[in-house]
Amino acid sequence: EPEVTQTPSHQVTQMGQEVILRCVPISNHLYFYWYRQILGQKVEFLVSFYNNEISEKSEIFDDQFSVERPDGSNFTLKIRSTKLEDSAMYFCASSEAQLTEAFFGQGTRLTVV
Amino acid sequence: GEDVEQSLFLSVREGDSSVINCTYTDSSSTYLYWYKQEPGAGLQLLTYIFSNMDMKQDQRLTVLLNKKDKHLSLRIADTQTGDSAIYFCAESIDYGGSQGNLIFGKGTKLSVKP
Numbered sequence: 001e002p003e004v005t006q007t008p009s010h011q012v013t014q015m016g017q018e019v020i021l022r023c024v025p026i027s028n029h030l031y032f033y034w035y036r037q038i039l040g041q042k043v044e045f046l047v048s049f050y051n052n053e054i055s056e057k058s059e060i061f062d063d064q065f066s067v068e069r070p071d072g073s074n075f076t077l078k079i080r081s082t083k084l085e086d087s088a089m090y091f092c093a094s095s096e097a098q099l100t101e102a103f104f105g106q107g108t109r110l111t112v113v
Numbered sequence: 114g115e116d117v118e119q120s121l122f123l124s125v126r127e128g129d130s131s132v133i134n135c136t137y138t139d140s141s142s143t144y145l146y147w148y149k150q151e152p153g154a155g156l157q158l159l160t161y162i163f164s165n166m167d168m169k170q171d172q173r174l175t176v177l178l179n180k181k182d183k184h185l186s187l188r189i190a191d192t193q194t195g196d197s198a199i200y201f202c203a204e205s206i207d208y209g210g211s212q213g214n215l216i217f218g219k220g221t222k223l224s225v226k227p
C-alpha cells in the first residue's frame with residue numbers, strides 16, 4: 001500500500017542550527033502539507049503546497065520556515081535557525097485532490113537543545 | 114475561529130463498544146476525519162465522512178454525524194486491546210475554493226482493559 005515516508009525519524013539539533021526535514025509523498029498525490037505536534041498539544045497545520053507553490057500557511061509558518069519540492073518526489077521543510085520551541089513531532093501529509101483525505105507520514109521528532 | 118473539541122480520556126473493557134465524541138464549531142466543514150495515533154507512531158487515517166452524510170460504517174467502525182449539533186462520533190464495536198491509542202477528530206473546511214487544511218482536536222486517549 002502506498003505510504004508517505006519521512007526521514008529522519010528523529011533529529012537532534014543545536015539551537016540556531018538549520019534543519020531540513022524530508023518527506024516522500026504518495027506518488028500520484030498533488031497536495032502536500034506539513035503539520036507539527038508539540039508534546040501534549042494539538043496537531044497544528046503549518047503549510048500546504050500545490051503546483052510548486054505555497055497555497056496556504058498558518059501563523060506558525062514564519063520567515064524561519066520554508067518548503068521546497070526540489071525534484072519530482074521529495075518535499076522538504078527547512079527551519080533556518082532553530083529555537084527550543086521548535087521541538088516537536090513534524091508530520092508530512094499528502095492528498096490526491098483538494099479537500100480529500102490526507103495521508104500522513106510517521107513523523108520526524110525534532111529535538112532542539 | 115474554528116475549534117474542535119474532544120474529551121481527553123476514555124476507558125473501556127475488552128469486547129465492549131467504545132464511543133468517542135467530538136464537537137466542532139465551523140459549519141463550513143466539508144470532510145470530518147478520525148485519525149489514530151499509537152504510541153510513538155504517526156497519524157493513521159481510520160475513516161472519514163463527507164459533511165452531507167449522517168452515518169458511515171466500515172467494519173467495526175461507525176461514524177455518526179449530527180450536522181445540526183456539529184457533533185461527530187466514532188463507535189468501535191468489540192473493542193480490542195490493540196485499539197488502545199489516541200484518536201483525533203479533524204475537520205477540513207472549504208474556504209470558498211482555497212486549500213482546506215485540517216483542524217485537529219486534542220485527541221482522546223482510549224485505554225482498553227482486558
